Amino acid sequence: MNDSIVIGAGAAGLSAGLTLARARRDTLIIDAGAQSNLAATGIGGLLGHDRRPPAEYYAAGRAELAAYPSIEIRHGEAVSVTRGEDDVFTVALADGRHERARTLILATGMEYRHxxxxxxxxxxxxxxxxxxxxxxxxxxxxxxxxxxxxxxxxxxxxxxxxxxxxxxxxxxxxxxxxxxxxxxxxxxxxxxxxxxxxxxxxxxxxxxxxxxxxxxxxxxxxxxKAVLYQRSPLATGLGVTLTPPDEMLSVEAITVDPMCRTAIPGLFAAGDAATSVPPSMAAAVASGYLAGASAAVRIAAGY
The missing domain is CATH 3.50.50.60 (FAD/NAD(P)-binding domain)
Structure with a gap:
């Protein structure tokens, strides 16, 4: 049993993983790859990493997390998630394995439709x-x-x-x-x-x-102008509330509170996929930190 599972290893997912790692929580990060900004030549506006190629940034993030013994980053795809009566989340992976955790962070990113x-x-x-x-x-x-x-x-x-x-x-x-x-x-x-x-x-x-x-x-x-839609069906499968795309931002996002908590206990969302975050790397890193801290606090409280 993991303390937490993070689905997605972009800026938000890796940031959440780092926060949980430093809180000494056993955490599995599931990375399907293909982050939406890999096509960009550089990251714009992320302090300390301005104009750095996204792939290089993600590789550096994974290398940092490798120093923490409580973190595992696994390449794979989460195909479904269920929440049991014991409040434990079960994630089914495309390779047939199942992983369980007390908390779950969705950092699955968005699909940009232009x-x-x-x-x-x-x-x-x-x-x-x-x-x-x-x-x-x-x-x-x-x-x-x-x-x-x-x-x-x-x-x-x-x-x-x-x-x-x-x-x-x-x-x-x-x-x-x-x-x-x-x-x-x-x-x-x-x-x-x-x-x-x-x-x-x-x-x-x-x-x-x-x-x-x-x-x-x-x-x-x-x-x-691109309209942003959930890249993954996992959020809707769990029954979370999505905000409809508005005229200006055009984002179909998971509804969260200021600490990246959804209405489902133990379920958090971070990065572009969540309402609290505009689509940028800097904002995604910040929301990943908040989601990871919120999950760590819930675990410490005995959930």
Whole structure:
């Protein structure tokens, strides 16, 4: 029997594991790999690790945890979780094994769903990105585009003025209201409603956005509104509450309190998957610490 099981070994899961390791709690971390930010060339805004490649960061985190005897990191996939009448969680793994723990931390991350446009997927995390605070510095002073509609697009385009003054809001066929056009004009932001055909450029670089009609637009960086959904069905299988995606953040997240506790005793959630965390590495590390500390306190109290 483990004191805790952490599902997910991204920034939040490894941070939770470190906190539990230092509390001398027997903890199994299950790592299916394929963290959502591995496509990025570097981490933006994580103090001490700014612009470090994500894969290098995760390898360093696993190496740190290896020094603690109470921690095991196992590559595998959790396919289901149940909570028994004794309040113990049982995790079924894809290899047929079952592991039990007094507490469970879901750090399973999110699936980023972006518009299906030719040329977008292969540039995701490089010249096409979701978070300006994570990638804006590297793309500064270039001609940028924003692919979004309605108030989200207007807000995103105006926000980009901190990084560049050449900005075009691309609505991909959707129209803006007169008030929205007035806001963009006042902020010095252009807009183009034409339906997009493709993103073009060498390799993962972006040079132009082409349309189904008319001339292409020079754009070397593109901010895209993506909707974040749970990568794993484990949370819904346990009956946790999910918040519906809202207009601005567009996140389908597990509802937690400020200490990363769900409404199910002994179940915690951290990282992008939880409501308390905006999608960033820095926030994920902090929430992983809180989830790990909360789990350790529950274990110490005899749960």
């Amino acid at each position: 518009p299906r446009l030719p040329g977008l997927g292969e540039r995701w995390g490089t010249s096409v990105f979701h978070c300006p605070f994570c990638h804006g510095w590297e793309m500064r002073d270039r001609p940028m585009g924003v692919l979004a509609t309605s108030a989200v697009g207007v807000h995103g385009a105006l926000n980009l003025r901190a990084w560049t003054r050449t900005i075009t809001l691309l609505t991909n066929g959707a129209e803006l209201t007169g008030a929205q056009r007035d806001l963009l004009s006042a902020g010095g932001v252009a807009w183009d409603p034409r339906p997009i055909a493709a993103l073009d450029g060498p390799g993962t670089s972006l040079e132009t956005v082409t349309f189904h009609d008319g001339d292409p637009l020079p754009v070397t960086a593109l901010l895209v």
